Amino acid sequence: MQWAVIIGLVLMIPILAIVLDSSVGQALANRIARGEKAGDSPEIDARVGELEADVKYLTESMESLREETEFVRRLIEGGDGEAASQLGPGD
Numbered sequence: 001m002q003w004a005v006i007i008g009l010v011l012m013i014p015i016l017a018i019v020l021d022s023s024v025g026q027a028l029a030n031r032i033a034r035g036e037k038a039g040d041s042p043e044i045d046a047r048v049g050e051l052e053a054d055v056k057y058l059t060e061s062m063e064s065l066r067e068e069t070e071f072v073r074r075l076i077e078g079g080d081g082e083a084a085s086q087l088g089p090g091d
Contacts, residue, residue, distance in 0.1 A: 019025050
């Protein structure tokens with residue numbers, strides 16, 4: 001019984017060294033050293049909120065530009081005024 005425990009401990013040392021030397025082990029060690037948990041930083045939460053608002057604004061701007069470009073493209077393709085009359089209100 002004692003030999004099984006000793007052999008188990010001897011095998012666990014290299015396995016533990018491999019895990020701790022991996023990138024996951026290093027990231028875990030860095031997090032422990034900083035003493036922070038993921039998402040607990042108010043600065044990060046504020047920055048993420050700002051970035052989400054920026055992405056929403058840019059998405060709305062891109063949609064507006066897409067609609068305007070489609071409108072201008074249809075006007076240019078029409079050329080004779082007939083296509084311009086086919087455009088609906090607000091298009």
